Amino acid sequence: MRKKAILFSLLVLIIGALVGGGFFIFYNANGLSYLSSDSAACNNCHVMHEVYDDYNKSSHKAVARCIDCHLPHTFFRKWVAKAESGLGHMMVFTFEKNLPTHFEANEKTKKWVQENCISCHKDYVENITNPTLKAQHQDQSLSCVSCHKNVGHKRNY
Template sequence: MKKWLFGAALFASGAVAVGAVNTFFEYTNTTEFCTSCHTMQWNKAEWMETVHFKNRVGVQAECADCHVPKEFFPKVAAKIIAVKDIYHHLIGTIDTKEKFEAHRWTMANRVWEKMKATNSRECRTCHEFADMDLAVQGRSARRKHEAAAMEEKTCIDCHQGIAHRLPKEPES
């Protein structure tokens, strides 16, 4: 009887823990949470001027759609890595527009490298070569998407700056 009770308590504790982690992830994946720091207001303003915010079909990509994997273990890894963002927010690394712009090239390249390493995994939750109707695309887009699929390119190889302004490369 005691083993059964212990097992039930252990199962219930695990279920509560999983629920708490899931609730935390859901909350921290909201655009409201992501842009609650004043340092993210510049990113938010840029995003609001792109097709990922407002478009002819009314589909809106939120911050987490592009920056957080859907799968559990990659999501956990992304959340752990994101702790550095909180740290840098707290110590003021990018707390002014000037500081933000000074670090923008490095931050953007870090995101682009992650996207290349994962074959633009987050992009592909909405955009997959196999699902594209190339016949309705413009001639240039159709040609480039056909070539990209054949060459096994990833989205970010061509679409840097699609949701945020492209940073200026630092002068050497």
């Protein structure tokens, strides 16, 4: 009986330390900010300071937040993307030996940026992009950012 009490106490202590440590890390990492749409949340990571500074000087700051360009606009896709991105970044910064000096957009993010450019600028680009065509008939050789590289910020996406 005494052995069970000791094991139970150790289990409670370990779980308490994990939960407490998790809350401490979440608090210090300003975790709740990632649930918002505020672009300042992107600046929580030191590798984003330069990009955030560029964004604050850009023409898009007055009309778009980071998530307006970098995440899907539908509710479910946006929250799944935020979770994937956040967990991915957390894993890199927790377990990688050689920390990145900046992030690069992956293919999924590049696709979202293109979709969002077209969505916001539909009146200007509807003659260039034809949503009635099947994907295999669309010319995918150019993306909006291939010409407008530094519109939101420097450093490609």
